Amino acid sequence: MAIESVDVVVTSPGRNFVTAVVTTSDGVVGLGDATLNGRELAVASYLRDHVAPTLLGRDESQIEWIWQYLYRSPYWRRGPVTMSAIAAIDMALWDIAAKKAGVPLYQLLGGASRSGLLSYAHASGTTVETLHEAIHGYLEQGFRAVRIQAGVPGLDQIYGVHDAAPGGTYEYEPAGRAAVGEAMRPTEETWDTAAYLRHLPSVFAAVREEFGGVLRLLHDGHHRMSPIEAARLARDLEPYDPFWLEDCTPGEDQSVLRLVRQHSTTPLAIGEVFNSVYDYQTLITERLIDYVRSSATHAGGITGLRQIMTFAGIYGIRSGFHGPTDVSPVGMAANLHLGLAIHNFGIQEYMPHSALTKTVFRTGYRFADGLLHPGDAPGLGVELDREEAAKHEYRPAYLPVNRLRDGSVHDW
CATH class of the missing domain: 3.30.390.10 (Enolase-like, N-terminal domain)
Incomplete structure (x- = not known):
C-alpha cells in the first residue's frame, strides 16, 4: 500500500x-x-x-x-x-x-515492560497552604508523585504557579490567548532568583513535614538559574530527598551541569526543549543527568525518542517524558506506548487535558492508582473528531516573557 x-x-x-x-x-x-x-x-x-x-x-x-x-x-x-x-x-x-x-502500538515496540507508568501531577500554590491543598487533592486521586511549585514572597504571578480549584486540581493554561482575529504579544512576568533561592528550601521542608518522606517530590527550575545558583539549590534541597530538580540551568551549555554535579547528589532532569539524540551527547556520556525530559512530539516522534532512550540506557539514565497539555493527546499516547515498552522508564509527567480538548481528541489511555496505561486499542488509541475540531478556530497564544526587576529579559 x-x-x-x-x-x-x-x-x-x-x-x-x-x-x-x-x-x-x-x-x-x-x-x-x-x-x-x-x-x-x-x-x-x-x-x-x-x-x-x-x-x-x-x-x-x-x-x-x-x-x-x-x-x-x-x-x-x-x-x-x-x-x-x-x-x-x-x-x-x-x-x-x-x-x-x-x-x-507498544506491542510493536517489544511489548510491555511493566504493568503501568508511574506518573506525577503538577501541584502548585501561591502560598504553602494552598500548595498543601493541591497535594492533598492529588493524593486523593491516587498520585504517588507530585511536582511542587510555589509562589515567592514579593513576586506576583510566576509561570507554573497557580492555586488549585476545590479538590486539588486545576486546568492551568499559562499561554495568553488573543481574541479571534486580534494580534497579541506575550505577557511579562517579574523574576528574582535570589528571593526564589531563599524561599524554595523552606517550601520543601514544609511539604516534607506535612506529607512525610514517602511521597516523591519533583521541582522545575525553568532554566532560571546560573550554574553556581543551580549548584546551591541542588545542595540545599538534598535534605528533603527530591526525586529530581528539573531544568536548573538553560539547556544550551551542557557543560555547566558538571558544576552542579560537583556540589550535589540531587538527581537532575533536563531536555524538554531538546530535539534529538545529539542534544544529549555530553549529558549522557558524562552522566550529567539522571532523567531525559524530551517528548515524542518534539524529539522526532517515537523513532527519535527511542534513539535517545536506547543511548541513555547504556549509561543507566531513565525517562521522564514531557507530558504537559501543550503536547496533544496524540503525543501523550505516543509517550505512553514507548514508556511502557522501554526498559529504562523512570516517570511520566501527567497533566490531564481539559474536557473540551477531549471532545476533539478521544483517548483510550487510562490512569489508576498512580499509574498510566496507554490502553489496548489498536494503534495509538486516540481518534480525532475532525468535525468537532473544525469548530475551534486557531487563536494566537504565547507563553509569558520573564524579566528581572530592572527590566532585562531573563530565562524561564
Whole structure:
C-alpha cells in the first residue's frame, strides 16, 4: 500500500494543537502530534508545504526509511520546527502499522515492560497552604508523585504557579490567548532568583513535614538559574530527598551541569526543549543527568525518542517524558506506548487535558492508582473528531516573557 494523503489539522479546543493525518491507499488513518507551543503555524506550514508533497505514494510501512529521509535529506536539520514535523509523520506511521497489525502500538515496540507508568501531577500554590491543598487533592486521586511549585514572597504571578480549584486540581493554561482575529504579544512576568533561592528550601521542608518522606517530590527550575545558583539549590534541597530538580540551568551549555554535579547528589532532569539524540551527547556520556525530559512530539516522534532512550540506557539514565497539555493527546499516547515498552522508564509527567480538548481528541489511555496505561486499542488509541475540531478556530497564544526587576529579559 502507499500514502495517499497527508492532511494538517489545526484546532484550538481551549488551546492550539497541530495534528498530521496520514491516510493510506487502503483507507487506514494514522495521527501524529506536531504541536509546538507558540509556533504552531510554523510547523503546520512545514508539514503542509514541505513535507507532505514528498511523501505521497511512498510505502507507509517503511517507517525508519521515511524518518531518515525526512531527517537527512534536507540541508537544514534538527531544530524544534523540523523535528516536530518529523515527529508527527513518524507517530502517524507507527499508528497505521499497529492498526494494520490489530495491536496496541507498544506491542510493536517489544511489548510491555511493566504493568503501568508511574506518573506525577503538577501541584502548585501561591502560598504553602494552598500548595498543601493541591497535594492533598492529588493524593486523593491516587498520585504517588507530585511536582511542587510555589509562589515567592514579593513576586506576583510566576509561570507554573497557580492555586488549585476545590479538590486539588486545576486546568492551568499559562499561554495568553488573543481574541479571534486580534494580534497579541506575550505577557511579562517579574523574576528574582535570589528571593526564589531563599524561599524554595523552606517550601520543601514544609511539604516534607506535612506529607512525610514517602511521597516523591519533583521541582522545575525553568532554566532560571546560573550554574553556581543551580549548584546551591541542588545542595540545599538534598535534605528533603527530591526525586529530581528539573531544568536548573538553560539547556544550551551542557557543560555547566558538571558544576552542579560537583556540589550535589540531587538527581537532575533536563531536555524538554531538546530535539534529538545529539542534544544529549555530553549529558549522557558524562552522566550529567539522571532523567531525559524530551517528548515524542518534539524529539522526532517515537523513532527519535527511542534513539535517545536506547543511548541513555547504556549509561543507566531513565525517562521522564514531557507530558504537559501543550503536547496533544496524540503525543501523550505516543509517550505512553514507548514508556511502557522501554526498559529504562523512570516517570511520566501527567497533566490531564481539559474536557473540551477531549471532545476533539478521544483517548483510550487510562490512569489508576498512580499509574498510566496507554490502553489496548489498536494503534495509538486516540481518534480525532475532525468535525468537532473544525469548530475551534486557531487563536494566537504565547507563553509569558520573564524579566528581572530592572527590566532585562531573563530565562524561564
